[in-house]
Amino acid sequence: MNDSSAGGSRASIWLINIVLLLICIMWLIxxxxxxISSFRIREDxxxxxxxxxxxxxEYETVSVIEELPRDFDNDIAFTIPALGDTEALFDEWRAGVETPDGLRARWIGNKRIGRLEVQKKVWTVNWDFTIDNYRQVLAGKDFVYTRADGTEVTIPGDNFVGAFLNSIAVAVPSTIIPILIAAFAAYGFAWMQFPGRRLMFIMVIALLVVPLQIALVPILRDYTRLDLNGTFLGIWLAHTGFGLPMATYLLFNYIGTLPRETLESAFIDGASHFTIFQRLILPLSVPALASFAIFQFLWV
Known part of the structure; x- marks a missing residue:
């Protein structure tokens, strides 16, 4: 029993390793x-x-035959005088015909103005690498390449670095601003007493059920009136407004569960609300702040 179980265990391990190896190969290749293609020339x-x-x-052209028969029937096999008795149809010549000496003869072009290339199979490598692809994507460099028909095509650069910096300029402030405002608001709702506190908190929670599409038209009208269309400030304000209700609610639930004794001890020592918020609340709320920062960054 022990030998059979040990053998079965070894077989399972081998099977698992083989499957993992196949998965790694399927991802790696x-x-x-x-x-490798990112460093190759576009034509290649x-x-x-x-x-x-x-x-x-790979086949490499060793000679070119220009004098070829032109008046032949495509459906009848014919020979090329320079190649001896090798006979084939026109479509076969175009695909490539093996000659008795191990070469390949291939008809290039059409029937009237084509040529015959005699090719030999040789060992070769294609190490024609370039970094122009990265220059086009990262630096916005225009790319010029030649098509098979000889025409040159110019492709404008993408300037991915500029797009990435724009994304950072939008996402980072749109993440930090609502978190800071929501943290202050959550602390006020959780630990401060002031008139209208419950009503204001209910209004914040009610904003969670307002569809974003309803607010878009008024916001766009206000942006047009204030000349904020197409500006970073307009984007920051929009993401801040849409993210504040959820951020305030989540941080309120976390900050409200912090030990009351810790805050009361700080009050007894003469600490103000801002000092308590800065020295106690923020360090203790790092997990909640980080969690919401991740979601807010992804939403932006």
Missing amino acids: PSLGLF IQTTGWWTVLPHR
Whole structure:
């Protein structure tokens, strides 16, 4: 029984390792191909696979035959005088015909103005690498490449760095501002006594059920009136307004559960509300602040 169970355990381990190895290979090969292709010239990416950077056998033209028969029937096999008795249909010549000496003859072009290339299979690698792809994406460099028909195409750069900096300029303030305001509001609702506290908190909770689409039209009208359309300030204010109710509610639930004795001890020592908020509430609320910061950043 022990030997059979040990054998079954070893077989399970081998099976698990093999499956994990296959999964790793399935993920690694495409990732490696993408990484290598990012350094290849655009023409090479469109015409050959990324694995051509590895040593491989490939046909290379060794000679070109210009004098070819032109008056032949496409449905009847014919020979090329320069190649001896090798006979094939026109479509076969265009696809490539193996010659007795191990070469390949391939008809390039159409029937009237085509040429015949004699090709030999040789070992080769394609190490023509470039960083122009990264310059185009990261720095906005215009990219010029030549198509198969000889025409040049200019592709404007994407300037991903600029887009990334714009995203940071929008996301970071739109995350920090509502969290700071909500933290002050949550502390006030949880530990301060003032007239209308319950009513104001109910109003904040009620804003959670207001669809964002209802507020968009009034906000856009106000932005147009205040000339805030297309500005960072307008985006920050919009995300702050939409994120405040949820942030205030979540932080209120957390700050309200902090030990009352800690705050009362601070009051006895003469600490003000701002000092308590700065020295006690914020350090103790870091988990809640970090959790909401993650969600707010993703929402933005």
